[in-house]
Structure formats: structure tokens, C-alpha cells
Amino acid sequence: xxxxxxxxxxxxxxxxxxxxxxxxxxxxxxxxxxxxxxxxxxxxxxxxxxxxxxxxxxxxxxxxxxxxxxxxxxxxxxxxxxxxxxxxxxxxxxxxxxxxxxxxxxxxxxxxxxxxxxxxxxxxxxxxxxxxxxxxxxxxxxxxxxxxxxxxxxxxxxxxxxxxxxxxxxxxxxxxxxxxxxxxxxxxxxxxxxxxxxxxxxxxxxxxxxxxxxxxxxxxxx
Amino acid sequence: xxxxxxxxxxxxxxxxxxxxxxxxxxxxxxxxxxxxxxxxxxxxxxxxxxxxxxxxxxxxxxxxxxxxxxxxxxxxxxxxxxxxxxxxxxxxxxxxxxxxxxxxxxxxxxxxxxxxxxxx
Numbered sequence: 001x002x003x004x005x006x007x008x009x010x011x012x013x014x015x016x017x018x019x020x021x022x023x024x025x026x027x028x029x030x031x032x033x034x035x036x037x038x039x040x041x042x043x044x045x046x047x048x049x050x051x052x053x054x055x056x057x058x059x060x061x062x063x064x065x066x067x068x069x070x071x072x073x074x075x076x077x078x079x080x081x082x083x084x085x086x087x088x089x090x091x092x093x094x095x096x097x098x099x100x101x102x103x104x105x106x107x108x109x110x111x112x113x114x115x116x117x118x119x120x121x122x123x124x125x126x127x128x129x130x131x132x133x134x135x136x137x138x139x140x141x142x143x144x145x146x147x148x149x150x151x152x153x154x155x156x157x158x159x160x161x162x163x164x165x166x167x168x169x170x171x172x173x174x175x176x177x178x179x180x181x182x183x184x185x186x187x188x189x190x191x192x193x194x195x196x197x198x199x200x201x202x203x204x205x206x207x208x209x210x211x212x213x214x215x216x217x218x219x220x221x222x
Numbered sequence: 223x224x225x226x227x228x229x230x231x232x233x234x235x236x237x238x239x240x241x242x243x244x245x246x247x248x249x250x251x252x253x254x255x256x257x258x259x260x261x262x263x264x265x266x267x268x269x270x271x272x273x274x275x276x277x278x279x280x281x282x283x284x285x286x287x288x289x290x291x292x293x294x295x296x297x298x299x300x301x302x303x304x305x306x307x308x309x310x311x312x313x314x315x316x317x318x319x320x321x322x323x324x325x326x327x328x329x330x331x332x333x334x335x336x337x338x339x340x341x342x
Contacts, residue, residue, distance in 0.1 A: 001246070001336050001338060002337060002338075004334070004335060004337065006243055006245075006332060007332045008236075008239045008333060009330070009332075010330050011329045012228060012231050012232045012329060012330060013228070013231055015235070016231070127223070127227075130228070130261065130328065152308045155308055156258050156260045159258060160258070187318070188310065188311075189307070189308060189310055191310050191311075191320045192318070
């Protein structure tokens with residue numbers, strides 16, 4: 001019996017990463033822009049997606065969504081009202097989505113009938129950051145009710161995102177949220193990040209976010 | 223707490239590499255862990271003992287090299303380490319930068335294995 005050193009330099013999540021890379025190519029080849037939405041529970045991901053998917057579908061855009069939750073298909077039912085293709089991914093306790101779950105749940109979809117794929121990750125600002133789902137852009141949501149310093153408390157997730165959306169803008173005054181400080185804190189952990197401020201309920205900021213999404217698909221850049 | 227998932231992925235990746243080189247057992251796993259990897263070292267150590275049970279890695283030691291974030295500062299034109307991950311600014315000149323040089327690592331650097339190969 002001998003002991004020896006084996007240099008391998010391999011990513012721990014290389015299996016997920018390879019699957020995600022293959023999926024990204026497949027989705028891009030089909031002309032689909034894919035967004036991965038991450039946030040803490042209750043930040044308004046589903047309400048935001050409900051609103052944007054309804055508006056986009058009404059404007060004739062072909063939208064689909066995969067929704068991750070530990071249990072229940074309540075969110076998928078809400079999003080399906082937009083008329084879009086929606087499927088629930090129940091993780092049964094798993095705190096994040098992985099690329100193989102995305103592949104399995106869209107296996108029977110006709111990709112040529114989709115222009116935009118929205119993946120609503122499990123509400124969790126820690127675990128989903130490590131898992132590439134094959135998305136083009138990662139969107140982090142933060143509601144005005146959560147405190148201005150949340151980006152500083154969860155810098156890994158905020159840093160891993162490409163775009164930030166501040167939600168529940170209609171409650172900002174009631175919560176005495178300092179929006180300027182919230183934006184500053186986002187930019188501290190991710191200099192140059194594009195930030196939107198929206199109210200899914202009142203519609204404020206939704207159109208400019210949709211314009212950005214359309215632009216991103218047209219040019220495939222941030 | 224996704225460290226258990228990470229630990230299982232680690233065991234799978236390491237087992238494959240060890241099998242490919244004919245190892246009978248793995249005694250040490252060396253991991254490079256960036257400050258932006260989203261993985262908590264203590265939680266991973268705890269999960270490691272669970273995930274390695276009944277595998278080639280059972281009883282092995284996990285050695286973690288913690289890597290700070292290094293950004294490239296355009297203004298100073300050099301790479302600088304960040305003292306914390308709450309502020310992505312050059313600690314020398316204060317210019318903001320999101321150009322990550324190091325800090326996202328979550329990779330197995332090497333394994334120490336036992337095998338029957340006397341020539342190795």
C-alpha cells in the first residue's frame with residue numbers, strides 16, 4: 001500500500017456547472033432569455049412575476065416560468081393565471097434549485113414556443129447563490145420592508161446577481177425605507193449593478209424593467 | 223444550510239477521481255474555498271463526516287484553504303485583497319470594482335490517496 005498525492009483541481013459543483021452550461025446553450029440556441037430570480041422569502045418574487053408575466057403576455061410576448069418551492073404549487077397556480085406555461089418544482093425541503101431540476105421540469109416543453117423563461121428560485125438568500133441554473137441573468141429582489149442593510153448582510157448573493165429589483169415601492173414611505181441608502185448598499189457589494197424600483201401592486205417601474213428584459217434578449221447583454 | 227448538498231457533491235467528485243486512479247482509499251481532501259463561494263466552512267466540516275460515511279472517503283480529513291476576495295483595481299492597476307466582503311472598493315484608493323480575481327473558488331485542489339501501486 002502506498003500513499004500518493006493526486007492533483008485534481010476540479011470544481012465541487014462541476015457536474016451542476018456542466019449541466020447548466022449545456023442548458024444555457026440549448027436555451028440560447030432556441031432564442032430564449034432566461035432569468036433566475038432569487039430573494040429572501042416574502043420579498044415579493046411571485047407578485048412581481050405575476051405582474052410582469054401578465055403584462056408581457058398581454059403585449060404578445062411568449063413567457064414561461066418554473067417555480068421552486070419547498071412545498072405546495074400555490075405559486076405556480078398564481079403565475080399560470082397570466083396564461084403562460086408554468087410548472088412548479090417542489091424541492092421537498094431542499095433549500096435551492098439545481099440545474100438538473102430545471103432540465104427535468106422542462107423536458108416536455110416546446111422551446112420554440114418560448115421567448116422568455118423565468119425561474120423563481122426557492123426563497124433563500126444564501127444557498128441558491130452557488131448553483132448555476134443556466135440562466136443569462138440572475139435577478140436579486142429586495143423589498144422595502146426588509147431593511148436597507150440587507151445587501152451588506154448577504155453580500156455573497158447580492159454580489160452574484162447581475163440585476164437588483166427593489167420591490168413593494170408603494171410601502172416605502174410607510175416603512176420609512178431610505179431608498180437612497182438601500183441603493184448605496186447594493187452598489188457597495190456590487191459596483192455598477194443595474195437597479196430597478198418597482199411596485200407590482202401599483203405598476204410603478206414595471207414597464208422600464210420589462211423594457212430592460214426585452215432589450216437584454218435582443219442584445220444578450222446587461 | 224446547503225453544505226450537506228455541497229458535501230455530497232464533493233464526495234461524488236472526489237470518489238470519481240479516486241476511482242479513476244485506482245485508489246483503495248482517500249485519506250485527505252484539500253479544498254480551496256473562496257469567500258464568495260457561499261459555503262460556510264464549519265457547516266461543511268460537519269456535513270463532510272456524514273457525507274463520507276460508507277464511501278472511499280470515510281475517515282478522511284478535509285483540509286480547507288480559505289481564500290479572501292481579490293479584486294482588480296483599474297485605478298491602481300493591480301490586484302488587491304479585500305479586508306471584508308461588505309465593500310467592493312479598492313482598500314488603497316477607494317475606487318469601486320466588481321472585477322473579481324479570486325474569491326468564487328469551490329474546488330478540490332488535491333487528494334491524498336492510498337493505492338496498491340508500488341511504483342507510484
